[in-house]
Amino acid sequence: MRNQIIKLIPVAAIALILASCGRDAKTPGRIYMPDMTYSNSYKAYVASDVPTPEGNLMSARYPAAKTIPYGYIPNDSAVRSNPAYLMSYMAKNHYTHSAEKWQEEFDRAGKEIKDPLAYTDDNKSEGARLYNINCTPCHGTKGDGAGQLVELPGGGDGPFTSRPPDYKTRLPLENDGNIFYVVSYGKNMMGGYGFQLSVKERWQVIHYIKSIAGINGDDNGAGATASAATDKGKKDDKKK
Numbered sequence: 273m274r275n276q277i278i279k280l281i282p283v284a285a286i287a288l289i290l291a292s293c294g295r296d297a298k299t300p301g302r303i304y305m306p307d308m309t310y311s312n313s314y315k316a317y318v319a320s321d322v323p324t325p326e327g328n329l330m331s332a333r334y335p336a337a338k339t340i341p342y343g344y345i346p347n348d349s350a351v352r353s354n355p356a357y358l359m360s361y362m363a364k365n366h367y368t369h370s371a372e373k374w375q376e377e378f379d380r381a382g383k384e385i386k387d388p389l390a391y392t393d394d395n396k397s398e399g400a401r402l403y404n405i406n407c408t409p410c411h412g413t414k415g416d417g418a419g420q421l422v423e424l425p426g427g428g429d430g431p432f433t434s435r436p437p438d439y440k441t442r443l444p445l446e447n448d449g450n451i452f453y454v455v456s457y458g459k460n461m462m463g464g465y466g467f468q469l470s471v472k473e474r475w476q477v478i479h480y481i482k483s484i485a486g487i488n489g490d491d492n493g494a495g496a497t498a499s500a501a502t503d504k505g506k507k508d509d510k511k512k
């Protein structure tokens with residue numbers, strides 16, 4: 273008896289599958305999850321149930337107020353008249369971001385990308401605020417790589433297995449452009465912050481991490497060759 277029931281299972285299953293198909297190829301047959309069959313989202317250019325404040329029923333709407341277009345460069349003369357600032361904005365178009373070419377692109381960024389921001393207390397303290405939100409979990413408040421994901425506050429190893437280098441030993445080996453490249457596009461186990469932090473915010477964080485690494489403000493780390501190109505921009509920024 274038990275065997276017979278087991279033999280019937282495939283037959284019953286096939287019958288069920290066939291029965292669930294409707295004859296009309298354009299109807300979905302039996303629907304047991306209507307939300308999946310009939311999408312709740314609006315289709316493009318179909319009247320919407322929710323009118324705009326002006327009473328317009330079109331489903332294609334303007335983006336939310338203050339939406340920033342992809343690749344937008346602020347309409348600010350401190351940015352637009354400063355070649356170093358513009359380069360930071362356009363860097364994403366000039367590098368491949370392919371993992372195989374990481375080292376090559378990182379080296380090139382070290383030569384091409386310069387720090388456009390003036391060293392001011394405002395920039396540094398904003399950098400500190402952003403650092404404490406975005407970077408401390410791994411890098412630690414002192415920048416020594418002992419974040420709470422790396423070393424548990426109560427002692428012992430945290431869940432993040434790749435320990436970041438101490439800024440004090442690592443940053444003196446790098447140009448500003450190298451650091452900007454890593455903060456924007458990541459390195460190995462560290463993800464990039466190009467999407468989370470604006471260009472200005474990334475440079476502010478860099479000012480702060482250089483300060484906790486004991487590197488003096490305008491000192492460009494490994495290669496102090498960049499200052500000439502950025503001096504003009506820095507002065508402009510100070511004036512504001």
Ligand code: HEC
Pocket residue numbers: 403406407408409410411432434435436437442446450451454455459460461462463465477478481
């Ligand atoms: C998820 C953990 C994590 C977070 C969050 C993180 N980092 Fe890192 N970071 C790492 C690791 C791991 C490395 C070492 C990468 C390597 O050399 O393989 C590293 C390396 C670096 C380096 C050295 C780059 C080099 O060339 O050796 C800099 C600079 C840096 N991070 C800056 C930042 C800044 C600024 C932030 C916050 C905006 C940040 N990181 C957030 C994990 C993290």
